[in-house]
Amino acid sequence: MSSLLYSLGRWAFRARGIVVGAWILILALVGGGALLFNQGLDNSISIPGTESQNALDSLSTTFPQVSGASAQLAVVAPDGDSVNDEAVAKIITDGVDALNDIDGVESAISPFDENIDGAVSENERAALISIQLDGSQYEVTEATKNALIDEADAIANALPDGSESALGGQLFSASFPALTATELIGVGVALVVLVLTFGSFLAAGMPLVTALLGVGISIAFIFIATAFGSITSTTPMLALMLGLAVGIDYALFIISRYQEQLRDGMEAEESAARSVATAGSAVIFAGLTVIIALVGLGVAGIPFLTVMGVSAAAGVAVAVVISITLIPAFLGLAGERLRPKPAKPSRKAKRAHAAAQVQAHAESAGEIEPLASAHRPNRFFAGWVNAATKFPIVTILGVVAVLGLVSAPALGLRLALPDAGGLPEGDPARVTYDIVSDNFGEGFNGPLIVTGSIVTSTDPLGLMDDLKTEIEKLDGVEAVPLATPNETADTGIVQVIPTGGPDSVETKNLVAEIRSMHDYFLDEYDVDLSVTGFTAVGIDISDKLGNALLPFGVIVVGLSLILLTMVFRSIWVPIKATLGYLLSVCAAFGVVALVFEYGWFAEALHIQPGSPVISFMPIILMGVLFGLAMDYEVFLVARMREDYVHSGKARESVTTGFLGSAKVVTAAAVIMFAVFAAFVPEGDTNIKPIALGLAVGVFVDAFIVRMTLVPAVLALLGEKAWWIPKWLDRALPSFDVEGEGVAKEIELRNWPAASSTDIATAEGLTLDAGETNLYTDVSFALPETGTMVVSAGRDASVTALLLTLSGRMQADTGILKVAGYVASVRAASVRSRVAFVSLSEASDPVGDLTEALREKPRLIALDGIDQVTDAVTRRNIYDALVSAQGAASRSDSTLAIAVGTASPATVADAVPGVETAVTPNLTSELAHEAGVSA
Structure with a gap:
């Protein structure tokens, strides 16, 4: 994922004019479609x-x-x-x-x-x-x-x-709510926070522009959808709230990483590509959790709620796509103007003092290595993480006790459809x-x-x-x-x-x-x-929504647990993230009950004390807040894991990861809080409890759960925080949020030497198959037009190595580069350039080979050539390969061949170029069994 996003970010940076123009065209098209097909909102x-x-x-x-x-x-x-x-x-x-x-x-x-x-x-x-x-x-x-x-x-x-x-x-x-100018309050607060975060009006304006663009496209799509079914006016309101919040936040994460790398002297284009690769990966995952939570609203079986969730999910998806494409294009337009100016000496002195405090804390924990200069900790956040992790058990118990106390009033929360009793005094109704x-x-x-x-x-x-x-x-x-x-x-x-x-x-x-x-x-x-x-309908709605909460929670939380496990390659981190979310959502329910049921601050918020909360508030709040909670979990903990992956030091990585992400998470949470809170004082009766719950939930989750409880738990767990069973690690697909793949590609950018013309190069490949390795410490270099013979007495070892070479299996250790791509990172790109044909299992070996060669691969891997015994068939295989190599040469391309066999002697009459064959050295045990020498 990170490698693909790295390429996307670089392309968008270079093709900035095309990208910006494309999004403007999309806005014009969907806007025109909304005017043409809009059938009005149906409540x-x-x-x-x-x-x-x-x-x-x-x-x-x-x-x-x-x-x-x-x-x-x-x-x-x-x-x-x-x-x-x-x-x-x-x-x-x-x-x-x-x-x-x-x-x-x-x-x-x-x-x-x-x-x-x-x-x-x-x-x-x-x-x-x-x-x-x-x-x-x-x-x-x-x-x-x-x-x-x-x-x-x-x-x-x-x-x-x-x-x-x-x-x-x-x-x-x-x-039902209508769009008003109230939203501008939250946008205004967001602008102030962004200016303070980036120190630049130009950088601050980018998230606002992209968020408003995303909201415009999303709402236009909603009005187009009215031609196909009824949509309530709550739907665009929810899409607006979420679109503004996540659109600003997602852009914030990418731009802040971009500026941080510029501050360290990185070239602008490279910084944009790496920002999209790392922060962009986290954005995609965070957006995916929000989308899952919103689509999960359909579990309730209530059509208008399903439409609301799907529409808001589409808005989040638009915000994600805009963030990873339009933001790097804007960064390309800005050029060097976003590079932070050198800090003044006095600020450097403060940073040095803060760094010394962090270093002292690390030394007291037995971690004496100096902190990476790239994190440049400030005194406030350094003190925060020190306080949270100094006595982790005390922090954990304190947070749980406080949030438990705040959650208690939720037991008295009454749910119903809104009636006139909840309207302001003086309203005729x-x-x-x-x-x-x-x-x-x-x-x-x-x-x-x-x-x-x-x-x-x-x-x-x-x-x-x-x-x-x-x-x-x-x-x-x-x-x-x-x-x-x-x-x-x-x-x-x-x-x-x-x-x-x-x-x-x-x-x-x-x-x-x-x-x-x-x-x-x-x-x-x-x-x-x-x-x-009307009253019975309200009671039935509340009951149906109440019955849907448990299956909704199981589906949404279950899917997200799987996603979190994929991202963090850990058992404890996803469990901790989910339990933290439950604390946040219970605290949000508790505060909503205090305000609406018990009247705390009701007058200041223009809320009628004692009025019930709209019945679909809990399921919307649970769904949306889960997605947003996972946002902060990903952006904070992904940075900690990134540092752990690169340093291998669990306790220190909690501190450095916190310092590297706390500022941007704080800014994002303040923006989210402002956007949601702006809907409370003058908002519609239906939207007020939802907006209040989201505002409180975001505040609690970001500052109390993620930035206080999470560092304490990870510090307490240490190395165990990142433990995952090997079988589960193998079974789960990789979702590289930390940019480990990009880092590996950059590290191997000049390996092998630039003068090398090899189509594939390997060093120290090893693949474990339980008690016995399939192959160990295999190294080779295959020329662009050469032929390599993989030979051993065990067919499984030969097949495994050819599958690894063709991007269809991954070695446990070692380095493999095929067609310029690191195989462990860009397996899809390798597979698109390397064909694999199992001749031993083919009913028509020549036909299967011909079909594979039609795709014009750069390398073709043939397994089981010794199983083809018919002389005519072997000759046809030979002719097909020679013809394909000639065609490749005429089109200024190349074709290399890798052949798997039990005996090198069986290759000569079926594969061209055997005289230049290379037999890779398998494990000494396997070589001894097969009688094969290097």
Whole structure:
């Protein structure tokens, strides 16, 4: 990975004009597509598979009058008066008639209707006008809403002095977020942090430009996707938040590594390539963990949540691709202008003092080697890591205790769909909510609908009365104002008013009790009843999301554990990373509960104390925060492992890796925190708890878990932190985040000598196959047009060496370069230039050889030539190879041959150039067994 990114970074640096132009063209194309295909955002939410949703879908056909959204108009008479007074009653009645005339209103029911119970309060001071609309809450047009508001204003103006009225209910209980200028606050903070980090406005502007470009492309794609399905307005908001945060952070990591290398005197193009190879590898992995977490939201089985996760994941993917392509192009445009100026003497003195402190700490730990000058530690971070690792057990216990204490309030976190009770005081819908609660009871704000088919009944009216009587007896029922069949008498509804509010435990228990009586109603009355309505839908959503948390966590955390193991080649590091994430997410839940449930700092954050948190907050927070937590884990621990790989000193690498990455991780966390926190004070009710949880989670995870707990744990584990069983190390593919492959390629850049014309060169190759080595200490040089014979008594050894030569197997030790590529690093590039043909297993040896030669390889490896005994076939093999070499020569190319056989004598008549063959020296044991000499 790092080697491929090294080449990509160098290419993008050189082809900067093409890269920048390509991204501008992409933005223009997707922007144009968004304008052309945009169908608008659709905030209608359906939760397939739940009882409430199935019942609601059925009502839309059998009883459409009650299946749509509803609203309430509350009227309160002046002190000492009654709504039954003629002056007030006439205004209400006339208002009901006017409301019924509004387009989109199915019915407006007078509180004085003889078929309705409980629409006038016991003290007769308040009355409720129930308004039923066509379509769901988010299908009601703005024209209908405005007409309702105008008529409500007309009723308010007509009422006597001292009266009060307000329009609210389900239709006005919640709104989904819209894009506003609030995001600029976080962007402004990010700009300040970037300027302080880079010391350059030019460098600081690059992450902002790339992040905004990525957000623009992502949101344009979202609007294009509206042509293929419904997308809620929360989706672009989440994509915006994450796109800004990760886009800025990913660019920050690459540019900071680039500047660090420039500071050490590296040439600009080389620094760009290495930055993309090392920091870019970490960016790809970090982005991959975020993408996995976001796509994992689909585990809940809720369509709008799945769309939200996939859209946000696509935004993160765009940010990753932009970071590894556009950033090196921008670095190429900037040239030498980003090279840091030499530090002033006073700053050097401070660095020297800080370095001395770190060195003293290293010496006290038994590590007396001097720190690498490239890290240039500052005093603050040197003190931080010293404090965290001096007494690691104390640090670990302290962090766990503090975060455990902060997490405790999460046990009281209440989840529900947002209702008007959580809106700011003074909002008309909130005023209506309070009027209803004060005069009728909280349950009137969240009525339930119990419905079922009554087509088999011979007395539908009597049946509905019986059902009403049964339900009125249940605990938690305040009233049953309506029980009626539809016009065709095939479906009945019972409206149930709970004693508790829409988000209360009492209401949830009542829904569960009615559903538990399903079989009773079926046996007694032959009615298949279901509970639905806005309140029941909210309860079902919360339950479904709650049930999805465990499988979501298992899938996301499990996949990421595998990825972390691949990256760090360690068992303990991934486990430690996951446990640290759990501490972070629990602390985030705890702070959200303190603010929303217990009211801490609620006034300052413009949050209504005691209001429940939107039900899909936990799964979104868990998914997004896991990805972001792994970002910091990768960028911090990858640097520690990089130093460990190069130095082999575990304890010192914790310190040097921390000092090499702490500044940039701090800057990234502050930016993330600012972007998320900007959505809290003035944000939408739905997005506030998510933004607050992410802001707190990022702060806790970056500064307490990753920068304090992680160094302590790694210092305590020492060498064991990087232990992995050999069998697992072999089984897992390599994901070179630390740039080990790039370092090896650079180290071998001039090996063998520049004058060498060999297609393949090996030195000290060894491959272990359990108790016996397949080959040991094999060295050779194969000319571009030469032929090498690999011969031994054991076929497995010959085959293994040829597979290694062709990039299909990797030696345990030694160096192998094929066609200019280090085989252990660029195996894919080697495989594309070296063909491998097993003649012993081929049914048509000549045909297989001819097919391989059509790919015009630079080297062809033929295994089992001695198994081909037919003279004609051997001659055809010979002719095919000669012809291919001639064709290669005519096209200014070359073709070398490596042949595996049990005996060199069997090669002469089948392979050209045997007189220049080289038989590599296998292990002495194997050579003795086979009777083969070097």
